[in-house]
Amino acid sequence: MLPALAALSACSGVQSALDPAGEEATQVATLFWVMTVGGGVIWAGTVALALYASRWKRHAATEQGAGRLIFWGGVVFPVVVLTALLSYALWLMPSLRPFGGEATQGLRIEIVGNQFWWHVVYRRDGAEVVSANEVRLPVGQRVEFALESADMIHSFWIPALGGKMDLIPGRTNRLSLLATKAGVYRGQCAEFCGISHALMAFPVVVSEPAEFDAWLEARTRPAIGLDGSPAAARLFVDRGCGDCHRVDGTEARGTAGPDLSHVGSRLTIGAGLLPNDDETLARFIAHPASLKAGSRMPAYLDLPAAELAEIAAWLKGLQ
Amino acid sequence: MWHLLPKEVESLWTLFTAPVVWAAHFLFCYLAAAVYCEKGFFGAGFDTLRLTIGLVTMAALAMIVLAAFLAWRQWGFGTGDPPHDDPSRRDRLLFQGYATLLLSGLSFVAVIFTALPALFLTGCLR
Secondary structure, three states, X not given: OHHHHHHHHOOOOOOXXXXXXXXXXXXXXXXXXXXHHHHHHHHHHHHHHHHHXXXXXXXXXXXXXXXXXXXXXXXXXXXXXXXXXXXXXXXHHHHHOOOXXXXXXXXXXXEEEEOOEEEEEEEEOOEEEEEEOXXXXXXXXXXXXXXXXXXXXXXXXXXXXXXXXXXXXXXXXXXXXXXXXXXXXXXXXXXXXXXXXXXXEEEEEEEOHHHHHHHHHHHOOOOHHHHOOXXXXXXXXXXXXXXXXXXXXXXXXXXXXXXXXXHHHOOEEOOOOEEOOHHHHHHXXXXXXXXXXXXOOOOOOOOOHHHHHHHHHHHHHOO | OHHHOOOOOOOHHHHHHHHHHHHHHHHHHHHHHHHHHHHOOOOOOHHHHHHHHHHHHHHHHHHHHHHXXXXXXXXXXXOOOOXXXXXXXXXXXXXXXXXXXXXXXXXXXXXXXXXXXXXXXXXXXX
């Protein structure tokens, strides 16, 4: 009973290909069920036949009868079934990779994989919004992704929305997704890329187009909390944070780490690692590698607690 | 027209005719698609590639059918039953004919499977 429950509960949730919320994922899920049920039926038939032959059949088959069984059951049947399955999968392929060029003129999202975080750039009508470690999409609109890598091979996968696609250094791979259900999902790096590969995830927020447009429009301007604490903003730059992180509207213009322009509004910090609040932000700043092994951000253990709290609170305010 | 074909080919190499055609066809399909999608072919459209693959597939299937016919003949048109395991020249010939026929069948199906994507795909992914 318990294993059955566990198996069933894995079929739903924010990161399940069996609980699709996108057009591509629906096709992949259908393909999965067709293959699974088909394979199950063939397996059951084969086992039944083996049981019949070994337990209940009284007489040996004639040589001609056995030959006929092998020909129909072992040659014709597999060829027909495999041809049908191959054709079905190939027939799905063009719709799983829909790149008209014209059809996806709208929103384009560039993703650059880094150990162990995601650089995200939204482009639409000439506007550019830089973000990181979170992907937001409008429901019902096809979005094209351009996938690149800054260091090694990663793989971009939002199981609830569609299939995965590798990010390969020196190449731009393309992926097209159409979300059909609003909600919050989870994406995950699906190609082993180093010690914190499993912690390289990201929340995916699918919202109504109007809501998404408002969100994107707000991201073209500096964060509202930017002037909340000039002292903290000063500290952020003085302590060297700005050498690696960019915060729109300040002197912090680094690009080695994730863009933090609106970091306070993200659902998680550390690329899907922890919920985003003052406390987790402070913990991450103080000692990133203890939360995420292999993180290239240096520890700030000598930062006075008051300064740490101030910077964390300011970052959380960047909405 | 059958007199154009040699009466009997007594060589182990005929066994591999169909798999070699399969390999050559496989290589052609993959190379043609890769080269076309990377460099193009004098401005030809994707349908030209599909048509070319279709024609090459027809030619490959014809060669395999010919190999299968020769094998069937060598096997005595199915008059004797396998396994043909006597240490005699006749059984060697029959066995080789039968094995060639089976390999031809496999190659025939494999060539079709290799060419199937050309039937469904409508463009390069650039």
